Amino acid sequence: QVQLVESGGGLVQAGASLRLSCAAAGRTFSSYNMGWFRQAPGEEREFVAAMSGRTGRTSYSDSVKGRFTISRDNGKNAVSLQMNSLKPDDTAVYYCAASDRIWTRPTDPQRYDFWGQGTEVTVSS
Numbered sequence: 001q002v003q004l005v006e007s008g009g010g011l012v013q014a015g016a017s018l019r020l021s022c023a024a025a026g027r028t029f030s031s032y033n034m035g036w037f038r039q040a041p042g043e044e045r046e047f048v049a050a051m052s053g054r055t056g057r058t059s060y061s062d063s064v065k066g067r068f069t070i071s072r073d074n075g076k077n078a079v080s081l082q083m084n085s086l087k088p089d090d091t092a093v094y095y096c097a098a099s100d101r102i103w104t105r106p107t108d109p110q111r112y113d114f115w116g117q118g119t120e121v122t123v124s125s
């Protein structure tokens with residue numbers, strides 16, 4: 001069982017940066033694959049980024065590749081999402097998710113068993 005709490009959201013202008021954090025409570029955090037997803041109003045939840053617990057391998061959606069970076073600190077049971085060059089299209093509620101399954105289809109939200117409550121990011125033009 002893993003409990004996840006996101007923080008770091010806010011209102012910023014286009015071109016700015018934000019860093020989202022996700023604090024995890026659980027004994028085996030380092031073994032979990034961690035993902036970030038987002039959901040804009042009226043839209044389905046979409047994949048943003050993920051990192052394998054075992055290998056550190058990362059995956060990004062095409063829309064954020066080169067602008068966002070996922071990282072984790074297993075000593076602090078935390079995963080972060082550094083978001084640079086933000087665009088109005090990045091406006092959404094961002095969710096942290098954890099999976100103890102093998103690293104296949106990390107973009108699929110069905111592969112994740114634990115979710116945080118979300119943190120809202122608003123990017124104004």
